[in-house]
Amino acid sequence: MDYLNGLNEAQRTAVTAPPGPVLVLAGPGSGKTRVLTHRIVYLIQELNVSPWRILAVTFTNKAAKEMRHRVEQMMDGRLRGLMMGTFHSTCARILRRETDNLPYYDRDFVIFDTADQQQVVKQALKDLNLDDKKFPPRKMLNGIGSAKNEIITPDEYRATNYIATITQRVYEQYQKTLHANNAMDFDDLLMNVVLLFDERPDVLAKYQQQYQHILVDEFQDTNTAQYAMLKRLAAAHSNILVVGDSDQSVYRWRGADYRNINRFRESYPGAQQILLEQNYRSTQLILDASKAVIQHNHNRVHKDLFTDREGGELIVVREAYNDLEEADTVVNTIQSLLLDGHSPSDFAVMYRTNAQSRSLEEAFVRANMPYRLVGATQFYKRREVKDIIAYLRLAHNPLDSVSYGRIVNTPTRGIGAKTKENLAHWAASQGLTPVEAHMMLAVDPDVQHPFRGRAFNALSRFGALLDAWITLREQISVGELMDAILEQTGYREYIDDGTEEGNDRWANVMELRSVAAEDTGVSLSEFLEQVALVAEADNVDATVNATTLLTLHAAKGLEFPVVFITGLEDGILPHSRSFDDVESMAEERRLFYVGMTRAEDQLYLSHSFRRAVWGEPEVMTPSRFLNDIPFDLVDGVGTGKRRERTKKRASSWNWSSSSHAPARRVPPPPQKRMPTPQYLEETAAPPPPLTQSQFRTGQKVQHAKFGIGTVIESKLVGSDEEVTVAFPETGIKRLAASFAKLEKIND
DNA sequence: GGATCTCATGTTTTT
DNA sequence: CATGAGATCC
Numbered sequence: 170m171d172y173l174n175g176l177n178e179a180q181r182t183a184v185t186a187p188p189g190p191v192l193v194l195a196g197p198g199s200g201k202t203r204v205l206t207h208r209i210v211y212l213i214q215e216l217n218v219s220p221w222r223i224l225a226v227t228f229t230n231k232a233a234k235e236m237r238h239r240v241e242q243m244m245d246g247r248l249r250g251l252m253m254g255t256f257h258s259t260c261a262r263i264l265r266r267e268t269d270n271l272p273y274y275d276r277d278f279v280i281f282d283t284a285d286q287q288q289v290v291k292q293a294l295k296d297l298n299l300d301d302k303k304f305p306p307r308k309m310l311n312g313i314g315s316a317k318n319e320i321i322t323p324d325e326y327r328a329t330n331y332i333a334t335i336t337q338r339v340y341e342q343y344q345k346t347l348h349a350n351n352a353m354d355f356d357d358l359l360m361n362v363v364l365l366f367d368e369r370p371d372v373l374a375k376y377q378q379q380y381q382h383i384l385v386d387e388f389q390d391t392n393t394a395q396y397a398m399l400k401r402l403a404a405a406h407s408n409i410l411v412v413g414d415s416d417q418s419v420y421r422w423r424g425a426d427y428r429n430i431n432r433f434r435e436s437y438p439g440a441q442q443i444l445l446e447q448n449y450r451s452t453q454l455i456l457d458a459s460k461a462v463i464q465h466n467h468n469r470v471h472k473d474l475f476t477d478r479e480g481g482e483l484i485v486v487r488e489a490y491n492d493l494e495e496a497d498t499v500v501n502t503i504q505s506l507l508l509d510g511h512s513p514s515d516f517a518v519m520y521r522t523n524a525q526s527r528s529l530e531e532a533f534v535r536a537n538m539p540y541r542l543v544g545a546t547q548f549y550k551r552r553e554v555k556d557i558i559a560y561l562r563l564a565h566n567p568l569d570s571v572s573y574g575r576i577v578n579t580p581t582r583g584i585g586a587k588t589k590e591n592l593a594h595w596a597a598s599q600g601l602t603p604v605e606a607h608m609m610l611a612v613d614p615d616v617q618h619p620f621r622g623r624a625f626n627a628l629s630r631f632g633a634l635l636d637a638w639i640t641l642r643e644q645i646s647v648g649e650l651m652d653a654i655l656e657q658t659g660y661r662e663y664i665d666d667g668t669e670e671g672n673d674r675w676a677n678v679m680e681l682r683s684v685a686a687e688d689t690g691v692s693l694s695e696f697l698e699q700v701a702l703v704a705e706a707d708n709v710d711a712t713v714n715a716t717t718l719l720t721l722h723a724a725k726g727l728e729f730p731v732v733f734i735t736g737l738e739d740g741i742l743p744h745s746r747s748f749d750d751v752e753s754m755a756e757e758r759r760l761f762y763v764g765m766t767r768a769e770d771q772l773y774l775s776h777s778f779r780r781a782v783w784g785e786p787e788v789m790t791p792s793r794f795l796n797d798i799p800f801d802l803v804d805g806v807g808t809g810k811r812r813e814r815t816k817k818r819a820s821s822w823n824w825s826s827s828s829h830a831p832a833r834r835v836p837p838p839p840q841k842r843m844p845t846p847q848y849l850e851e852t853a854a855p856p857p858p859l860t861q862s863q864f865r866t867g868q869k870v871q872h873a874k875f876g877i878g879t880v881i882e883s884k885l886v887g888s889d890e891e892v893t894v895a896f897p898e899t900g901i902k903r904l905a906a907s908f909a910k911l912e913k914i915n916d
Numbered sequence: 917g918g919a920t921c922t923c924a925t926g927t928t929t930t931t
Numbered sequence: 932c933a934t935g936a937g938a939t940c941c
Contacts, residue, residue, distance in 0.1 A: 229931090257931050283930085355931050422929065522928055524932090578918095585917045623917090702931065722929045744928055760929080783927070783932060 171243055172210040176203070183410075183443045184208045188216070188382070190403075190437035191410040192430070196474045197459075197766035198450025198728065201412045202232070205384055206239045208410060209251070212382055213244065221250025224380040224402070228387040230255055230703065232726060236386075252380070256395050258702050260358040263365075263376065265694075270369055271361065273348035277566045277694065280701035281347070281354045284550070285571045286310055289350075292570075293342035304335055312336035313343060317356035318392045318424035320363050351568045359394040366401045377405040387726070388413030388433070392424035400436060407437060415470060416463050419722060419760050421752065448474050450728050450769050452481025458772070458802045459765040465797055466755045483804035484772045486795060488811045491779045491786065492525070492736075496532035499733050502773060503716060504536065506731065513539050516716040517729040519764050521742040525735065526718050539715035543723045549700060553664050553674045554681050558700060560654045561647070564638040565693050567604040577603075580663035583627035588620075592628055595619060607632030608639075634658070647696045648685040655682075721764045732768035734761070737776040737792040761794050778815045779881070788881075788893075816895055863906065864892050869914040875902060877914060 173181055180200055183193050184207045195201035209225065212218040227233040233253045241248055252259065261280065268276045281289065290306040290313075313336065316326055323341035328334040347353060353361065366373040383403055385391070388411035391399070403409040411433060418427035434440060448456055456474050463469070489495035503516050518529055526542055533540040548554060556579055559572035578584045584592075595618060596606035609616050610625065611632030620628055634657055642650055655661060655678070665675035685696060717729070721742075736742055743757035765772060774795065779786045791812065805811070864870065868880040870892075878896035892904050892911065904911065 255931070358931085419929075420931095423931075524927080581918065583917070587917080720929065746928065756929095781932090 172207045179445050180204050184211050186441050188408045190407050190440035192440050192442045193412040195412050195414050195445040196472050198448040199445035209240050210243050220248045222381040225253045225384040257358050260362045278351045279562050279566045281352045286354050288571045289346050293339050309339045313340045314356050317360045318394050320360050320394050350570050351566050363397045383409040385411040389415050389418040389427040390420045390425040391429050396429045417763050421756050446473050448476040452478045454481035455768050458798045461799050462797045463762040482771050485804045486774045488815045489777045492528045492777050495775050495777045496528040500532045500536045513716050514714045515730040518718050518733040519721050519724050520735050541715040541717050543719035553678050564642045588624045608636045642693050647693050721760045724767050725763050728767050730769045731771045733773045734764045735775050737774050738789040870911040871914050
């Protein structure tokens with residue numbers, strides 16, 4: 170049988186497990202995608218299950234697409250109705266179909282992203298007369314989001330402290346606003362499905378009947394709401410197979426809880442449990458190193474990963490002077506590996522935070538090397554793209570006040586703050602929405618209104634445009650509607666000002682236009698939904714022959730022959746926000762583990778001696794995780810030795826001729842004056858405040874005790890100068906210039 | 917009404 | 932350092 174081809178025993182057991190609850194614990198690279206695809210084929214071919222009776226939930230749209238593709242290949246495409254997608258897209262589809270059974274929503278509801286949510290919270294705070302300084306929208310949204318993840322409605326929200334009482338009020342108002350906008354946020358998609366199922370047993374029964382078999386990928390990253398949804402759907406038949414690995418759980422901050430794996434065991438005591446331990450991706454050496462790292466986490470299900478790929482290249486650990494040098498080292502390494510016959514797409518460079526991509530990008534550009542950046546300033550978050558989507562959204566759902574607020578005067582068309590406010594007032598007094606008010610001014614010559622002259626012209630002109638688009642949206646394609654909007658608003662003239670940036674922005678608009686052109690049959694509603702639910706990792710285009718730059722989070726589920734993980738420093742990986750919480754720290758470790766286990770053949774780890782986290786560069790400590798990799802698996806020297814070498818290099822750093830010399834602004838920027846300490850005022854003649862530092866970065870200096878060293882940085886503090894010097898023997902010292910008696914040395 | 921500037925503010929990861 | 936809000940100027 171086709172579906173058993175090339176499977177090992179554990180995989181076969183999983184694929185052919187009898188219907189019922191199945192828990193597959195799958196280590197990295199153990200072929201879980203294979204299990205899922207073969208299982209689907211098995212269900213269809215062997216158990217005669219109709220494709221439309223299967224629901225498969227994946228973590229990204231890309232994973233869903235790939236899986237569908239593989240299944241199609243194995244089955245010659247008899248797949249009509251197979252439901253495959255992310256939790257969010259699955260929920261959106263169910264809700265879209267059930268709008269008749271939903272209070273507050275109709276078929277045209279839109280999905281609000283994080284930025285939209287921010288706007289809604291701000292509005293809610295305003296409505297409640299609350300100060301957004303005292304109650305930061307971000308914090309409020311956190312509270313609201315966690316409530317929704319736990320399926321707690323505003324009514325059920327129990328406040329246990331003062332902030333929470335505020336959060337409760339904001340949450341309530343926030344939901345009202347969303348309802349008025351015919352909009353849901355990401356968390357609503359999940360919560361509303363569960364609420365619907367609970368309120369309408371008949372609706373639930375319908376879906377239980379339809380989805381006789383449920384498969385879930387990346388189960389360790391489900392949250393309470395997602396698990397609740399699965400449980401309800403599976404309640405009738407318990408035909409649910411979940412695949413997960415608690416060691417790869419990295420979305421706790423988003424409400425994911427790997428303990429759902431334990432809950433699954435409790436919910437289905439008879440569940441068959443299958444352990445996939447054979448790894449088909451990495452060398453034994455990479456596996457051993459990864460295992461050594463993850464072993465430091467407690468309360469794990471022990472897995473004994475093994476592979477046929479004995480031995481393997483040693484892991485290379487390097488320290489760079491700073492992030493620039495680190496990036497250059499990565500690029501240089503890639504260049505030399507290219508000479509050995511590698512192709513650019515064999516490599517991936519990973520990092521903890523998006524901000525770190527910058528120096529890497531620059532290094533690739535300098536070296537003229539192809540790269541592809543996943544995420545960062547994501548395409549759909551760009552201003553111009555959001556503008557155009559806002560126009561489309563408003564045409565689709567005129568109740569969307571966030572989109573309205575975004576584009577009512579973008580490009581500027583003479584509707585300023587004052588006019589906007591007047592219109593809102595008038596609209597409210599007439600019982601109209603702002604969009605309706607605009608349209609009324611445009612189409613009804615007899616309407617009574619308080620506007621005159623310029624304001625009236627601007628308002629009604631915009632009303633005429635809105636009216637036209639709303640009519641057009643049913644008649645023409647998304648692309649054509651976009652063309653009409655672009656032309657009638659003069660968007661190009663507005664955004665493309667002839668500068669390079671303007672060019673780029675217009676190019677992004679055109680990119681969006683081509684997305685709309687790709688699938689012509691797509692309705693406006695479908696288009697907007699697709700656009701709202703794209704994931705970071707969805708944009709990893711494997712067809713381009715370029716090196717991939719991505720965050721560790723975005724790397725989950727991917728694999729590459731050669732992997733670089735950069736920024737292995739305490740404060741970066743593990744991230745500084747994780748230090749005071751054991752669980753967060755454990756998650757940072759898992760993140761590192763995920764990164765390491767992406768590598769097939771070679772793994773390069775690097776950290777920088779100095780890094781500017783924000784503003785001024787600081788001396789960094791190598792990541793604690795590096796110490797957990799057994800010595801004999803590493804090429805090169807241990808952490809201590811490495812640091813010593815860097816110190817030496819720091820002191821002999823060739824500042825003047827190196828392109829890496831930090832740009833020194835001339836004249837030096839004005840320094841903040843620190844309040845003069847009391848004891849200084851008592852001395853007779855305080856030295857005149859310094860206006861310029863005496864020591865430059867790179868300057869060689871002589872110290873009485875420490876010998877010769879190199880200035881790393883120097884800043885003015887009060888009336889003194891604080892000089893940081895690297896001494897080859899002693900290390901880094903921070904010295905006050907007035908005490909240290911440093912002598913400048915010319916070499 | 918709109919553009920431009922300054923200042924402050926706060927930064928993980930993303931459906 | 933990058934974005935956003937508020938003030939100021941045109």
